[in-house]
Amino acid sequence: MTRKPATYADLEALPSNQVGEIVNGELHASPRPASRHSFAAVQIITELNVPFGRGRGGPGGWVFHTEPELHLGRDVLVPDIGGWRRERVSWMPDVVGIQMAPDWLCEVLSPSTSRLDRSRKLPIYAREGVKHVWLVDPLEHTLDVFRLDGGHYLLLGTYVGEETVHAEPFEALALELRVLWEDIAE
Numbered sequence: 474m475t476r477k478p479a480t481y482a483d484l485e486a487l488p489s490n491q492v493g494e495i496v497n498g499e500l501h502a503s504p505r506p507a508s509r510h511s512f513a514a515v516q517i518i519t520e521l522n523v524p525f526g527r528g529r530g531g532p533g534g535w536v537f538h539t540e541p542e543l544h545l546g547r548d549v550l551v552p553d554i555g556g557w558r559r560e561r562v563s564w565m566p567d568v569v570g571i572q573m574a575p576d577w578l579c580e581v582l583s584p585s586t587s588r589l590d591r592s593r594k595l596p597i598y599a600r601e602g603v604k605h606v607w608l609v610d611p612l613e614h615t616l617d618v619f620r621l622d623g624g625h626y627l628l629l630g631t632y633v634g635e636e637t638v639h640a641e642p643f644e645a646l647a648l649e650l651r652v653l654w655e656d657i658a659e
Contacts, residue, residue, distance in 0.1 A: 495549040513611040514553040544570040554579040574601035
């Protein structure tokens with residue numbers, strides 16, 4: 474029996490407490506992120522937006538969005554954070570379904586999404602030319618930094634615990650990893 478590819482109507486039919494994505498024609502639904510997950514995403518956007526989005530104390534030049542709905546070919550993906558260089562995008566239209574792949578994105582991993590994010594979504598991001606991907610695991614306290622190289626991602630580093638890192642494409646920032654999980658009750 475052949476399954477019919479998922480449609481946008483399938484996404485719209487999901488309950489409001491779920492995040493839906495279409496990955497390689499399949500519908501994937503996940504519960505809204507837990508507090509540990511959303512805390513890490515908020516901390517990352519907070520650390521990046523002032524120097525890179527607003528240009529205060531940093532180089533500026535970026536536009537960031539949380540949970541952008543990306544329409545990339547037949548796939549509809551929702552990373553935790555997407556970043557576009559201002560030289561490509563001066564503003565983002567107020568629409569559902571951004572069709573331009575970001576230059577950088579961040580996926581905050583959770584037990585229910587880690588496999589999907591790593592094995593199914595990363596190849597789509599590579600196909601669409603997303604130059605940098607960060608995978609943050611708030612349970613393991615790790616940051617994996619990837620750069621697109623020849624159509625595949627090259628792991629530039631895995632950073633653990635409370636390290637201070639200068640991670641591509643935001644090397645100008647000394648990111649203290651402890652801020653991503655310091656206020657989370659263990």
